[in-house]
Amino acid sequence: MLMSVRMAPPRPLIFLLMIHGVSCVDWGVSYSPSHICALKDSTVIMSCTYTYPAGHQIMKAFWTKGPLQEGVEPLDLSEDPEYSRRLQYLGDKQQNCTVRLSHVTLKDKHKYFFRFTTDKPDGQWFGYPGVTLTVTGVSCVDWGVSYSPSHICALKDSTVIMSCTYTYPAGHQIMKVFWTNESIKGVEPPDLSEDPEYSRRLQYLGDKQQNCTVRLSHVTLKDEHRYFFRFTTDKPDGQWFGKPGVTLTVTGLQVESPERVTEGDSVTLTCKSSCAPTDRATFIWYRNSLKILTESNFSNKLSLNPFFMLLVRM
Structure with a gap:
């Protein structure tokens, strides 16, 4: 007995390559919101997150304020006597950099920045553009x-x-x-x-x-x-x-009518403009100086003979 055997076409081999420990996360600090208005003696929370490349370990994380001096390491506000008892870091050494400032005063009106360093020689980042804090004694109405x-x-x-x-x-x-x-x-x-x-x-x-x-x-x-x-x-x-x-x-007004009209035909005239008037317009149609009253009175369309005059009242 002869048997016919068909071979299935070869199937491609798919290799799934998984690489662990590599990411494309870049340096950055994000603030939300970037501007805060607070009443005197209130408590302010500056929400903040930060990112950095894989392989770095956070060594120091702190907040500082402007104005800043180029080439000078900024001051850690938690070590400033004016802030140390009122400033509480709510973040961590991973991604969260939120801070809380209580009993705010008019002297606290500044731009605040988050700063962190890692265990690598080039592992440092300054979080521009920061958070602007406005303090008022009446209300927080902005421009x-x-x-x-x-x-x-x-x-x-x-x-x-x-x-x-x-x-x-x-x-x-x-x-x-x-x-x-x-x-x-x-x-x-x-x-x-x-x-x-x-x-x-x-x-x-x-x-x-x-x-x-x-x-x-x-x-x-x-x-x-x-x-x-x-x-x-x-x-x-x-x-x-x-x-x-x-x-x-x-815009001006333009009346649109059929190109050819035969006696006895029904004619529709349409008053058009290049844009729709913001205020509702009232259209008044005239024929031989006499106002035409129709069922669709004050509409921009008129079904009548093509001899007319048009006035518009706003």
């Missing part, structure tokens, strides 16, 4: 400007209101507030209320406390810009530029 909405689409010759609020630390008195449409680093931006193109159309509706709303009337295509709120206080460092600002897009 900021908020716009709502951040993008506005307006019809030509309409009126635009840019709603805006701003905040700043306690103890500051507002000296100057204004709007601008330029952002050049190192150059003081122009006040639009002093610009001939805006002075008669721009009205500041805000105050010198929290409201920075502004109104711009009779907008034109030339008004398409990004606008920013700027304010200064009575302190040397008391100034803020409200980025990212408000983007204003200005």
Whole structure:
């Protein structure tokens, strides 16, 4: 008896190579958050983690504060009489570098850094950029400007209101507030209320406390810009530029109709713009100077004959 034998095709051999003790972890220190505002006599926790290459053993881990001097080993705050009883290291010599500072005072306003060294000659790391601690006796309001909405689409010759609020630390008195449409680093931006193109159309509706709303009337295509709120206080460092600002897009209206119309056909006219107006628009259709009243009154679409006039009210 003859037997037919089929050989299975050879299967590839897969080798799994596992290497222990090797990693691609680099040097680093991460802070969260990087800025803390605290009330006087409160307790602050500066959360922190750190990484370093495998094969290193942590020998020393400590916190220090600025300002720092190049070439000078920073001071360990746990050895500083002003901090030693109030500073408690909550971390370890592996990955956690969190620290707690209690009974904070105004003198504690500094930038704080974590520092660690290992058993290798080049095993040392300084954790830039650190944590900035602000201490206040009233409230922890920070610098900021908020716009709502951040993008506005307006019809030509309409009126635009840019709603805006701003905040700043306690103890500051507002000296100057204004709007601008330029952002050049190192150059003081122009006040639009002093610009001939805006002075008669721009009205500041805000105050010198929290409201920075502004109104711009009779907008034109030339008004398409990004606008920013700027304010200064009575302190040397008391100034803020409200980025990212408000983007204003200005559009006209265009009526779209079929290319060919035969007598007796139903015709739909559509009033279009390059962007959707932020404020709800009311569309009023006219034919031979007479207002057209339809079931879809005030809509941007009209089903009628192609002889018309169009007005828009904002």
